[in-house]
Amino acid sequence: MKITVRSASMPLHGTIIVPGDKSISHRAVMLGALSDGTTHVSGFLNGADCLSTISCFRKMGVEIALSPDESEVVIHGKGMHGLTAPKDILDCGNSGTTTRLLTGILSAQAFTSVITGDESIQKRPMKRVMLPLREMGADIRSIYENDCAPMEIHGKRLHGITYVSPVASAQVKSSILFAGLYADGSTTVIEPSLSRDHSERMLQALGASVQTEILPDGRAKITVEPCRSLTAYPGTLEIPGDISSAAYFISAAMLVKGSDLVIRNVGINPTRAGILEAYQSMGADITLENKRLAGSEEMADIHVRYHKLHGTEIGGVLIPRLIDELPVIAAVAASAEGETIIRDASELKVKESNRIRAMVEGLMKTGISADETEDGMVIHGQGTDLKIQSTEIDTKKDHRIAMTFAVLALAGDLNTAITLKDAECIRISYPSFFEDFKKVVDNRECL
Numbered sequence: 001m002k003i004t005v006r007s008a009s010m011p012l013h014g015t016i017i018v019p020g021d022k023s024i025s026h027r028a029v030m031l032g033a034l035s036d037g038t039t040h041v042s043g044f045l046n047g048a049d050c051l052s053t054i055s056c057f058r059k060m061g062v063e064i065a066l067s068p069d070e071s072e073v074v075i076h077g078k079g080m081h082g083l084t085a086p087k088d089i090l091d092c093g094n095s096g097t098t099t100r101l102l103t104g105i106l107s108a109q110a111f112t113s114v115i116t117g118d119e120s121i122q123k124r125p126m127k128r129v130m131l132p133l134r135e136m137g138a139d140i141r142s143i144y145e146n147d148c149a150p151m152e153i154h155g156k157r158l159h160g161i162t163y164v165s166p167v168a169s170a171q172v173k174s175s176i177l178f179a180g181l182y183a184d185g186s187t188t189v190i191e192p193s194l195s196r197d198h199s200e201r202m203l204q205a206l207g208a209s210v211q212t213e214i215l216p217d218g219r220a221k222i223t224v225e226p227c228r229s230l231t232a233y234p235g236t237l238e239i240p241g242d243i244s245s246a247a248y249f250i251s252a253a254m255l256v257k258g259s260d261l262v263i264r265n266v267g268i269n270p271t272r273a274g275i276l277e278a279y280q281s282m283g284a285d286i287t288l289e290n291k292r293l294a295g296s297e298e299m300a301d302i303h304v305r306y307h308k309l310h311g312t313e314i315g316g317v318l319i320p321r322l323i324d325e326l327p328v329i330a331a332v333a334a335s336a337e338g339e340t341i342i343r344d345a346s347e348l349k350v351k352e353s354n355r356i357r358a359m360v361e362g363l364m365k366t367g368i369s370a371d372e373t374e375d376g377m378v379i380h381g382q383g384t385d386l387k388i389q390s391t392e393i394d395t396k397k398d399h400r401i402a403m404t405f406a407v408l409a410l411a412g413d414l415n416t417a418i419t420l421k422d423a424e425c426i427r428i429s430y431p432s433f434f435e436d437f438k439k440v441v442d443n444r445e446c447l
C-alpha cells in the first residue's frame with residue numbers, strides 16, 4: 001500500500017498518547033507465561049510483533065486473552081516448566097525480539113521446536129544468540145546452516161556461563177538471562193555498555209535474582225541466578241507509552257515551525273531515553289512533566305516546543321540508548337544548522353532493513369545531502385529553511401523507515417509530498433500510526 005504525506009499547513013499543537021512499549025509488551029507475555037498465576041496487563045502494544053509473541057506462546061499451551069481493542073491482556077501462566085511442545089513451527093513474523101528471546105527460553109525446555117520468521121528475520125544474524133546459548137549446553141541448529149532462522153532447538157539441561165558479548169544488545173542479553181533462569185549455576189552477561197534493561201527490571205519484580213554492576217571501564221555486568229519459579233505480577237502490569245513511537249511526534253514538533261506538543265505517559269527508562277539527550281544537545285526545547293512510576297518503569301509527559309537546531313555528534317554509549325530512534329534523528333538533523341555525525345552504529349545495518357542505507361538513500365531522494373559511513377552516517381543539515389523535494393520512498397518494508405519519512409514530509413514547503421511504498425509495514429510497531437498522525441497534523445486531540 002502506498003501512502004502520500006503532504007507538508008504540514010500549520011504548527012502542531014495539542015496532546016497525544018502513543019501505544020504501549022514494544023519491548024515491555026513482549027516481555028510481559030513471555031515472563032507472564034512462565035510465571036505461576038495470572039498476569040493482567042494494560043497498555044499492551046497490539047503491533048504485529050507482539051501479536052507474534054502471543055501466537056508463539058499460545059502454540060505452547062499458554063492461554064492468553066486479549067480485550068477487543070487488544071490493549072489489555074490476561075496471561076494464564078504455566079510456570080517455568082509448564083510450556084508444552086508446539087505442534088507447529090513457531091513463527092515470529094518480523095520480530096527479532098520474539099525470535100532471539102524465545103530461542104533462549106526454548107533452549108531449556110523439555111521438547112524440540114522449530115522457530116522462524118519472515119523474509120527479513122531469515123536474514124538477520126542469530127549466531128549472536130546461538131553461540132552463547134550453545135556454550136550453556138543448548139542444542140540449536142540453523143536449518144540452512146547460514147546462522148539465521150529457521151532454527152531447530154532440542155531443549156537441554158543448561159549450565160551457567162560468563163559471556164562477554166561483543167554487542168550492547170538487549171536481545172542477546174535477555175536471551176541468555178532467560179536461559180540462565182534454567183541453568184545449574186549463575187549466568188553472567190558482560191556487555192560493552194548497558195542496553196535496555198526491561199528484562200532485568202521485570203525479572204526482579206517477579207522474584208528472580210538479578211544483579212547489575214557497571215564496571216569501572218563502563219561495561220555492564222548482569223548476573224542472573226537459577227530460578228525455580230516466577231511469581232505472577234501482582235495487580236495490573238501497566239505498560240508505559242513507547243518512547244520509540246513517541247519519537248515520531250517529538251521529531252514532528254521539532255520539524256514544523258511554531259509547534260507545541262505534549263506526548264503523555266511515555267516510558268523514560270534511562271536505557272531508552274537517549275533521544276532526549278541527543279535532541280537537547282542539538283538545542284531542542286524538550287521538558288519532562290509529571291514524572292511517575294508505571295510498575296518498575298518510570299514515565300512522564302514529554303513537552304516539545306519548536307526551536308532552532310544545530311548539528312551534533314552521536315556515538316559511543318549513547319547508541320544503544322537510542323538505537324531505534326536513529327532513523328528519525330537523522331531526518332531531524334536535516335533541519336539543523338551544520339553537520340550531524342552518527343558513529344558506532346553499525347548495528348543499524350542488521351535491523352529490519354539496513355537502516356544506514358535506507359536513510360541515506362531516502363534523504364538523498366528528498367534532496368538532503370547525507371553520506372553513508374562505515375558505522376553510521378553524516379547528515380548535512382540545511383538549517384531552518386530546509387527544502388524537501390517531492391519523491392517516492394522505498395521503506396524497505398521497515399516500519400521505522402516508513403514513519404520517519406512520514407514525519408520528514410511535514411517539513412516540506414506548501415505542496416511538497418512524500419509517497420511511502422509499503423506503508424502498511426507500520427503495523428509492526430504502531431498500527432494506528434497514520435490515524436494518530438493525521439489527528440496531530442489536523443490539530444485534533446489524540447487521547
Ligand code: S3P
Nearest residue numbers: 023097168169170171172323324
Ligand atoms: C529490543 C532491543 C533492540 C531494539 C529492538 C528491541 C528489545 O535490539 O533494536 O527494537 O526489545 O530487546 P538489539 O538488542 O538487537 O539491539
